[in-house]
Each structure stands twice: as structure tokens, then as C-alpha cells.
Amino acid sequence: MSKAESKAGTLVPVQLWERLRKTVLALLLPVTLVWLWQLAGTDGAIAGGALPTPDRVWAAWMKWAFGTSTFGLNPYIGTWTQSLWFSAGRVVYGFAIAIAVGVPIGMIIGWSKLASAMIDPTIQWLRPVPITAWLPISIAIFGIRDFGAVFLITIGAFYPIVINTTQGTRDVDKNWIRAALMMGAGQRDVLTRVVLPAALPSIFTGLRIGLGIAWTAVIVSEMVAVKSGLGYVLWDAYYVGRMDIVIADMVSIGLMGFMSDLLIVSIEIWALRWRRLQSFDA
Amino acid sequence: MISFSKVSKVYGGAQGVRALDHVDFNVAEGEFVALLGPSGCGKSTLLNLVAGFEKLSEGTMLFDGQAVSRPGPDRGVVFQEASLLPWLTVWDNVVFGPKVQGLMRNEYEPRAHEILKIVGLEAFHKALPVQLSGGMRQRVGIARALVMQPKALLMDEPFGALDAQTRLSMQQLLLEVWQRLKTTVLFVTHDIDEAILLADRVCVMTARPGRITKEIPIDLRRPRSIDDLTNSEFTHFKAQIMAEMRGAHDQH
Known part of the structure; x- marks a missing residue:
């Protein structure tokens, strides 16, 4: 100090x-x-023993994260990292598909009035269906397997990405497009070299919202349809009465969501550094 | 080089606004023509038709002997607010055209360097548009149009958003550049002084419906400079144009 x-x-x-x-x-x-x-809390628990106090949660978490199991197969010793990577891997996978599908579709809807008239209404009709309502279909198609979670994440993250990309594409300064055409750019060059960078601020807004939904989706699907990851542990620990693990799990999810948002924001700051530079007007 | 015959442009359906009404108008090769008129008289519409940004409703318009269907690098446009791509450096803005046209590096890079030198921005080739003043940005706007070696330069109130002093220095720069390259220029402005100072011919336009009411040849000696703004010949042209514009205004 x-x-x-x-x-x-x-x-x-x-x-x-x-x-x-x-x-x-x-x-x-x-x-x-x-x-x-x-x-x-009294005696390490509150509400008549329903919830453990923070010190108990912390102790359980440390064991879950760093402990080495000696006898038998205790699922809450030393398995934290594994669960974390299961969930994070699905988020990365599903989120990547959502970007790969959502950004191009958003750009097409924003760019072409015909595409907007043909695709946009369907998206707006499907959008109010919550990701939880997709669970039965997901399980029916993919079974209790990894891709069910990925599917749900993709659907959840897709909407905010596509909507913000559409808006960003529509808001591109008309004269930037005219300037590019005047310089001999074809439609593909206009889309990749002008519309995409110009829409990037909106796209990043969509990515941040989408990533938040991706974490919700992974936890929900792991609770119901997949047998691994933080969401699975959350529900399983609740069934066997390990509320300390439940709480440690919740904090872990919050931490992961926070960290991944931080990552997106860092990429955004780097990619859009041209917007933050100050004028040295002379 | 540019020829309009009975060209009309109507916005918004059958009883829409007639932005241009049976306009006959020509620009010869190497000529510097100014379109002068109040806002809403259709002068920017006329330029946009040549640029290929908009389509005409009636009549025929030819550029270099051919009908215009879309924008292209043979017609370099300089926009009012420069409209540079803000995520690209000065250099990348200037070479954007040659790059997307697939030209060879060794073909366009020396030219881009030379043009940046002409507009006085050599030292700023790594700067981003936000780091430049309005005048400097417009120099980049001119450079990126010139680097394509267009048959004509179409300038839509390029200095309208600049302060008076910067505008003067930009006008001086444009006079020098034109003296060197002798490109055909179509220059839209609402500034009488600017029109007389720069152009070989001033076309006065009126609004509703948009028409060219008078064409006034400006036979001031070349090369010109901003010092000409105060000489008696200049004042004579200015009086003539002001009378013409007032007359057009009174008819309404």
C-alpha cells in the first residue's frame, strides 16, 4: 500500500x-x-441440517478436487477435474457448432431480404421453445450419450448468436458496402471483408449471451440425459444427500461460466481493438 | 465520357418523388464538372446513378459509351464522410481495391506508395482511420479512389463535413492532384466558391423536380490555387451564379 x-x-x-x-x-x-x-450454521449445518456451512463445503470440495481414493470407488474423491473437463468439453463442442451455423445463417438473413423472409419466421417460431423442452427429442435421437448434451448446447446458443449476427449485418454502414463495390469487390469479398468485420461487435454480444445459455444447457442435459460432468454430479450428489458436493458443484459451474465469459471478452477486446483507439487529432 | 439523356429518377412507386426529371447532361473526358445546388435537388442522386449505386427510372445514361449496371473500379467514388473501413489501416484501405481485384502486388504497391505521397500521408500508412483528423481521412478516401486509376472520379460533397480551413487546404490539394493526373471529375457540392474554384464547368441544379437549369463554363486560367478565390474574375462568376440560383429560387 x-x-x-x-x-x-x-x-x-x-x-x-x-x-x-x-x-x-x-x-x-x-x-x-x-x-x-x-x-x-450450528454444528456445521443450517436449516435443521439441510445445508452444510461453507467450511464443510470447502473441505468436501478440496477432497473432491485433490483427494486420492484409497478404498473402494468414492465418486467424490479426486474426480472434480474430470467432471469439469467433461462439461467444458461439451460446451466448447456445442458452442463451436452454434457459431459455425449461427454466424453464417445470421449473415445471410441480415444480407438478403429473400433469405430473411424464408428463414427468419421459422427461427422466431422455434425460439420460444425452451431448451428443456428439447430434452425428450434429444434423448430419443441421441440416447444417453455425449452428443445429446452437445445438441442441446448448440440449440441454446444458436438463437442469440443468429439474432445478434442478423442485427449486426443489417446495421452495417451502407457506404462501406458501396465503397467496397466501387473498389471492385464481389459479393463474397463484401461479405467476408466488410460485413463480417463490421458486424463483429454485435456478433460478440450474441456470443456472450450464447455462452451463458450453453452452460445452462450442459448442466440441464447432464442432469437428465448424460452420465458424466458437473450436471450429472450435481443431481447424483443430491440423490445421495451430499449437499456439500451440490454446493461445491454450483460454485464450480459459476466459476466456469465466469471464466469462459472472461475469455470471450478478452478475445473481443483483441479483435475489436480498432474501436478503442483514441484519436491523435493534430 | 458521361452522358445523360432524358434521365429521370423516381423514388417510391407511381406518385413518388421525382428526384431527377428529364436531365440532359454531358461530361467530356478530362473535364472537371461541378454539380451545384441546394440539398434535395438530386445532385447526389445523379452521381449515384453514374456510380451504379442506384438505377435510373427513365432515359439513358452512358459511361464511357456503355450503360452502367453496377459499381466498379473504373468510377472511383469519394464519399462525404470518407467512409473508410475503420478496422483497416490507411495502407490496407488504399490497397483494398487492387487486392480484391486480384492485381499483383508489384503492380499496385509502388502506385499506392506514390499516391500516399501525393496526398501527404506517407508517414501515416500504419494508422487507423479513427486516429486521423477529418481532412486526413478524406485524403485517404481520395487516395483509395485514385489508386485504381479510374476513368472518372465521382466526388459527393467530399469536403462538406470539414472545417473552413481544412476545406481550403483540401481544395488546394485536389487542384494540384488534378493538375497532375487530369482525370475526369464529377464533383457534387452546395458551396458556390468551391464549385467555381475547382471546375471547368458549373451545372446549377434546382429541386422538385431535380433539373439542371444552367451550365456555366468557368474559364479561369489553370493551374489554379486558392488565391483565385479573391480575384475579380472569380467574383464575376460568383455574382452570375448567385443571380442564377436566386432566379431559380424565386420561380418557386
Whole structure:
């Protein structure tokens, strides 16, 4: 602290200090909540033993993450990383398909009035169907297998991606397109070199919303239709009365969602750095 | 080079707005023609027809002896707000045309360097458009049109959004560039001084319906510079054009 204060005049320590301040402020509320939760418990549990206190959750989590099982097959010792990767892998897989399908379709709808008239209404009719309602069909087609989860994630992430891409494509400055045509660009060059970069800010908005839905979708489908991953553990632990694991699992999901959003935002900041540069108007 | 005969442009169906009404108009090769008129008189519509951005409703229009069906690199357009692609550097904006046309690097790169030098932006080739002032951005706009070696340059109020001082320096720059390249130019403006200073011929337009009411040859000596803005000949042309525009206005 004294270091930050003594160098307050230079740029970097001030930024560090500002960052530290923000981190402290952000942590204040969750730490207080956890502390109150801990206080509310007696004998390591609250609400008549229904919920464990944070210290118990923490202990169970550490065992789940780093423990090595000695006797028998305890599913809650040392399996955390594995479950995490199962879920994260499905999210990456399904999200990638949603991007690969959603961005081109969104661009086509935004670009062509004919395509918009032909495709957009169907998408708008299907969109209100919640991903949970797709579960029976998913299980009927893919069974209790990995791809059922991927299918659900793709559907969930597809809508926000396609809608935001469409909007971004429609909002492209008409004169940018005219300029490209004037310079001899064909339709393909206009789409890839002008419309796509111009729509990127909207596309990233769609990606962030879509990724949030992807995490919801993976947990839901693992709870019901797939026998591995954080969602499966969540439901399974509830059945055997391991509420400490349930809570540790929930925190893990939150953490993963938060981290993956951070990743998307970092990519967005990098890809759209041309928007943030300041003028050196002379 | 450019010829309009009985060209009309109607927006929005049968009883729509007549932006252009039976316009007859020609631009010769190497000529610098200014279209002068108030906003809404159809001068930008006329330019957009030549550019291929819009389609005419009646009549015939030829560019270099052929009907125009779509935009193309033989007609370099300079837009009012430059309309550079903001994610590309100055250099990438300038070579965008040659690149998408599939030209060879060694063919267009020396030309792009030379044109950036002419417009005075050599030192800024790595800058992004947001990092440039309005005048500098418009220099890039001119450079990316010139690099394609177009048969004609179509300029749609290119200096309209600039402050007075920057506008003067851009007009001076354009005079110098034109003196060097002698490209055919169609220049749309609502600024009388600008029209007289730059053009060989000023076409005065009126609105509703859009028509060219008067064509005034400007036989000021070339090469010109912004110093000509204050000489007596210039004032004479200005008085003539103002009288013409007032007359057109009174008829309404």
C-alpha cells in the first residue's frame, strides 16, 4: 500500500492500485454472504441440517478436487477435474457448432431480404421453445450419450448468436458496402471483408449471451440425459444427500461460466481493438 | 465520357418523388464538372446513378459509351464522410481495391506508395482511420479512389463535413492532384466558391423536380490555387451564379 501511494504519480502503480480496489470491492459482498452463511450454521449445518456451512463445503470440495481414493470407488474423491473437463468439453463442442451455423445463417438473413423472409419466421417460431423442452427429442435421437448434451448446447446458443449476427449485418454502414463495390469487390469479398468485420461487435454480444445459455444447457442435459460432468454430479450428489458436493458443484459451474465469459471478452477486446483507439487529432 | 439523356429518377412507386426529371447532361473526358445546388435537388442522386449505386427510372445514361449496371473500379467514388473501413489501416484501405481485384502486388504497391505521397500521408500508412483528423481521412478516401486509376472520379460533397480551413487546404490539394493526373471529375457540392474554384464547368441544379437549369463554363486560367478565390474574375462568376440560383429560387 505504501508503495502504491509513494508512486502515485506514475501511471502503472495507479492502475494496479485501481485494479486492486476494484477487486476488493467486488469481493466484499460474496465474502460477507459466505461469512453470514457460516455464522447461521450450528454444528456445521443450517436449516435443521439441510445445508452444510461453507467450511464443510470447502473441505468436501478440496477432497473432491485433490483427494486420492484409497478404498473402494468414492465418486467424490479426486474426480472434480474430470467432471469439469467433461462439461467444458461439451460446451466448447456445442458452442463451436452454434457459431459455425449461427454466424453464417445470421449473415445471410441480415444480407438478403429473400433469405430473411424464408428463414427468419421459422427461427422466431422455434425460439420460444425452451431448451428443456428439447430434452425428450434429444434423448430419443441421441440416447444417453455425449452428443445429446452437445445438441442441446448448440440449440441454446444458436438463437442469440443468429439474432445478434442478423442485427449486426443489417446495421452495417451502407457506404462501406458501396465503397467496397466501387473498389471492385464481389459479393463474397463484401461479405467476408466488410460485413463480417463490421458486424463483429454485435456478433460478440450474441456470443456472450450464447455462452451463458450453453452452460445452462450442459448442466440441464447432464442432469437428465448424460452420465458424466458437473450436471450429472450435481443431481447424483443430491440423490445421495451430499449437499456439500451440490454446493461445491454450483460454485464450480459459476466459476466456469465466469471464466469462459472472461475469455470471450478478452478475445473481443483483441479483435475489436480498432474501436478503442483514441484519436491523435493534430 | 458521361452522358445523360432524358434521365429521370423516381423514388417510391407511381406518385413518388421525382428526384431527377428529364436531365440532359454531358461530361467530356478530362473535364472537371461541378454539380451545384441546394440539398434535395438530386445532385447526389445523379452521381449515384453514374456510380451504379442506384438505377435510373427513365432515359439513358452512358459511361464511357456503355450503360452502367453496377459499381466498379473504373468510377472511383469519394464519399462525404470518407467512409473508410475503420478496422483497416490507411495502407490496407488504399490497397483494398487492387487486392480484391486480384492485381499483383508489384503492380499496385509502388502506385499506392506514390499516391500516399501525393496526398501527404506517407508517414501515416500504419494508422487507423479513427486516429486521423477529418481532412486526413478524406485524403485517404481520395487516395483509395485514385489508386485504381479510374476513368472518372465521382466526388459527393467530399469536403462538406470539414472545417473552413481544412476545406481550403483540401481544395488546394485536389487542384494540384488534378493538375497532375487530369482525370475526369464529377464533383457534387452546395458551396458556390468551391464549385467555381475547382471546375471547368458549373451545372446549377434546382429541386422538385431535380433539373439542371444552367451550365456555366468557368474559364479561369489553370493551374489554379486558392488565391483565385479573391480575384475579380472569380467574383464575376460568383455574382452570375448567385443571380442564377436566386432566379431559380424565386420561380418557386
